[in-house]
Amino acid sequence: MRPSRAEWALLALAALLRLWLVSQATWLPVSDTRDYHELARSLASGEGYVQVYEGGRPEYQGFAFHAFRMPGYPAFLAALYSVFGWNPVAGYAANVVSELATQVLLLVLGRRLLGPVAAVAAQALFATHVVWTPSLMTESLFTLLFTALVLMTVLRRAAASPDKAAWFGLLLSMALFVRPIAVSVLPVALARLARARPARRGVLLAVLVLLPSVLGLAVWTARNYQRLGSVVVLTTNLGTHNAPFFGIDRARVVERGRAQGRNEAEINATLISEIGRIVLQSPVWAAGLYARRAIDLFSLGRPWEVRHLLATRTFAPPAGSPGAYRAYRALLFQYYVTYPLALAGALLLARERRPLRGVWAILVSYVLIHALVSDGNFRLAAPLYPLLCLFAGHAIARLGTRYGWWAN
Numbered sequence: 001m002r003p004s005r006a007e008w009a010l011l012a013l014a015a016l017l018r019l020w021l022v023s024q025a026t027w028l029p030v031s032d033t034r035d036y037h038e039l040a041r042s043l044a045s046g047e048g049y050v051q052v053y054e055g056g057r058p059e060y061q062g063f064a065f066h067a068f069r070m071p072g073y074p075a076f077l078a079a080l081y082s083v084f085g086w087n088p089v090a091g092y093a094a095n096v097v098s099e100l101a102t103q104v105l106l107l108v109l110g111r112r113l114l115g116p117v118a119a120v121a122a123q124a125l126f127a128t129h130v131v132w133t134p135s136l137m138t139e140s141l142f143t144l145l146f147t148a149l150v151l152m153t154v155l156r157r158a159a160a161s162p163d164k165a166a167w168f169g170l171l172l173s174m175a176l177f178v179r180p181i182a183v184s185v186l187p188v189a190l191a192r193l194a195r196a197r198p199a200r201r202g203v204l205l206a207v208l209v210l211l212p213s214v215l216g217l218a219v220w221t222a223r224n225y226q227r228l229g230s231v232v233v234l235t236t237n238l239g240t241h242n243a244p245f246f247g248i249d250r251a252r253v254v255e256r257g258r259a260q261g262r263n264e265a266e267i268n269a270t271l272i273s274e275i276g277r278i279v280l281q282s283p284v285w286a287a288g289l290y291a292r293r294a295i296d297l298f299s300l301g302r303p304w305e306v307r308h309l310l311a312t313r314t315f316a317p318p319a320g321s322p323g324a325y326r327a328y329r330a331l332l333f334q335y336y337v338t339y340p341l342a343l344a345g346a347l348l349l350a351r352e353r354r355p356l357r358g359v360w361a362i363l364v365s366y367v368l369i370h371a372l373v374s375d376g377n378f379r380l381a382a383p384l385y386p387l388l389c390l391f392a393g394h395a396i397a398r399l400g401t402r403y404g405w406w407a408n
Contacts, residue, residue: 024324025134040077072177095140122393145175173212230265239271297376345391
């Protein structure tokens with residue numbers, strides 16, 4: 001399946017636009033971007049996976065974190081820094097490569113599921129989607145990994161043979177260590193393996209899919225127990241992140257915990273216990289909060305990273321480029337085009353009863369699982385954006401066919 005001239009042109013446009021933007025970007029050591037950079041430096045310099053917090057939350061000042069974030073992205077950055085030097089631009093360049101690879105995967109998905117016109121339309125939308133390119137955050141890398149998992153699920157790779165199941169499992173483990181929401185593809189993948197015949201073959205394939213993640217998490221959990229004296233399977237930020245949404249005074253709990261000599265895992269456990277108590281006391285209110293979080297995942301309200309960091313300070317004069325600043329802000333408007341088109345495309349696909357080979361189920365799984373553990377905004381929905389481009393591409397293809405712009 002060789003790309004057409006239009007597809008090559010879109011890849012070239014995507015590359016040139018991204019390279020220009022990152023060449024004009026100024027990295028600012030703020031919040032998540034600072035944390036990932038510091039953790040990567042700590043790893044690459046042999047100091048271990050630890051960060052002494054010096055950010056904007058006074059209750060955590062000087063606090064040493066050992067498992068606040070999954071180590072996948074800091075380890076990825078550490079590898080880049082070890083090769084290319086201590087420059088965040090290396091992370092930006094990796095974002096460019098990741099997004100171009102995602103665009104290729106999106107092209108394959110579009111052709112397999114919806115046809116060439118919808119595939120090109122989806123690719124055009126993603127080619128100019130540069131929201132996360134000039135950022136030292138997980139979105140570009142994780143979107144690539146997640147899209148690859150979706151494609152492998154659509155193509156039934158995990159069910160094809162033991163070696164392909166092992167590769168799927170390895171990719172899943174890598175994605176899980178970048179962002180645990182990667183687990184949302186697992187129900188669909190395992191459901192397909194459950195239909196394998198004979199049954200023992202399905203069990204073998206399921207073991208191969210799960211084994212890399214189980215082994216990786218076992219090592220990570222053992223390491224955390226050694227350092228923190230508590231079982232931490234994923235991270236210690238679940239309580240910290242969610243506490244404000246449940247009306248908990250996070251700063252008070254953290255300050256009291258520190259005064260008592262508690263570590264991050266113990267403070268996180270206290271916050272989670274408080275959240276659980278509130279959920280049990282007010283289950284109807286908690287259910288409403290859960291529903292709002294699921295809906296807000298597709299909200300067009302810009303998260304702070306876009307409002308106060310990327311769109312305002314990364315390119316803004318005098319340090320940044322006025323042209324890149326205007327271009328970046330203008331391209332943010334794409335969301336107001338893609339989302340309505342994606343909704344129209346999703347409705348058309350539902351009416352046409354088009355089989356999407358698990359895409360619907362993965363999307364629903366992602367939303368339902370994500371709302372359990374986090375609030376929502378379009379940064380957190382970034383891995384779903386290629387799928388929304390597919391739906392929007394289908395709407396564009398149908399509109400073009402209806403009005404005679406092209407033959408689908």
